[in-house]
Ligand code: ATP
Ligand code: MG
């Protein structure tokens with residue numbers, strides 16, 4: 001594109017800058033809750049928040065929204081930091097924790113009580129729900145709403161002291177039980193939870209609610225634009241409420257955008273955790289998971305994920321992005337960067353009967369046909385090689401240009417071979433070996449033009465190849481046709497029972513024997529692969545298929 005358009009968030013920021021609202025500052029934050037690993041949806045938010053800060057010469061904080069100790073853990077904090085860094089973003093010394101504000105948040109709540117804006121309520125959760133009313137009916141005021149400031153201060157202090165059972169009391173905002181926005185009908189600000197927190201230990205047994213802690217945390221960090229997803233749109237008056245009641249100057253502004261939904265994907269952390277806990281996948285970083293760590297282990301690059309986030313843009317309406325766009329981004333990124341080598345995934349033995357036994361010759365092979373700068377390597381050729389089972393047919397249809405009895409093909413970087421004989425297992429009738437002849441005059445690179453063949457096959461020298469395990473992945477989730485735009489949720493999700501295929505007898509060019517975990521390749525005719533960081537052993541790499549070579553996006 002030759003021109004740059006601005007999105008709606010940039011338009012808001014541009015207006016604020018023009019009007020000098022925040023003194024020309026742009027300060028965003030990425031506020032994960034450390035209750036799971038980050039996923040590709042979070043990557044969209046990370047790219048957006050850090051991206052805006054970079055674009056406007058502003059700042060972006062990393063803030064752990066750790067106000068709910070029940071599901072939170074340091075394991076998640078560490079993984080989140082690793083993932084944000086890996087994506088290529090740097091929060092420098094701006095690493096914050098909402099739990100660091102527990103004392104401030106408490107004192108602000110005391111202030112609200114003193115101002116008659118908050119009260120301790122003893123209704124049970126069920127009663128509170130009944131009092132709340134509905135979209136069509138106004139709510140009823142709690143009988144505890146008229147408690148005196150003194151009584152509220154005393155009870156709130158005693159809540160903090162640990163004198164009451166969980167669920168017996170809450171602190172509520174005193175707003176409007178008749179509001180057309182249900183979120184404004186005296187929402188809960190604090191709840192009792194006798195639970196140890198991963199940072200504050202047992203210092204607290206009352207914890208602030210998200211809708212109360214979030215705006216104040218933003219304001220304390222002098223955030224200007226607090227970007228969140230669309231579900232929070234009707235919480236916005238509640239976001240603004242404590243900031244107004246507590247007289248924060250230049251209060252931050254909540255802006256909502258549509259979250260990322262992807263076809264064949266489910267993203268809710270709750271559900272991803274379930275897949276991990278029920279051993280349906282090999283951990284949060286299983287290469288089929290939509291987590292950042294899963295994508296990394298699969299072989300995705302940070303560049304490809306950032307590019308994807310760039311391409312999908314941001315909007316105000318929910319939609320579903322086709323996952324093949326993400327696949328397109330990794331193909332495009334790897335195309336020029338990684339070596340193309342030969343790997344036989346389902347081997348068929350071929351003996352070249354007129355090639356001298358014991359002879360090995362080294363042949364030249366380009367490292368990347370699309371990028372000559374990547375140079376060349378030498379690969380061994382010998383009497384016994386492997387080709388792909390599906391590259392041979394005993395009774396081929398008309399347009400089968402691969403190997404067949406009496407038919408000639410080129411071996412990539414090597415010679416023409418012709419199939420002379422098919423050897424079968426006497427018991428099963430299965431083809432176990434082909435006996436072929438080669439023509440020394442047809443060597444690649446010699447300019448042989450005597451005759452032509454229609455097909456070129458990849459192969460490896462049997463004696464030199466590295467026997468490896470290769471893992472082919474399909475989508476974890478099957479999309480139902482009628483759900484083309486619907487997000488996959490825990491209730492609707494249908495798992496794909498065949499999302500993993502393990503090939504345990506693959507033969508790959510010798511160079512991969514020493515490849516470091518994480519190294520990426522193109523396997524000629526197969527796709528892009530990377531050396532698995534979890535299961536590979538010295539000299540015995542395990543490969544993950546990152547992506548096949550083509551999809552509808554590339555045609
Ligand atoms: P999930 O529902 O998947 O568990 P979450 O919103 O509960 O995600 P948080 O840790 O609270 O997870 O998210 C941190 C930030 O990432 C929030 O600002 C949230 O808006 C944003 N975010 C979460 N999911 C997506 C998504 N699918 N697309 C874009 N942004 C997202
Ligand atoms: Mg959240």
Ligand code: MG
Pocket residue numbers: 269270
């Ligand atoms: Mg969640």
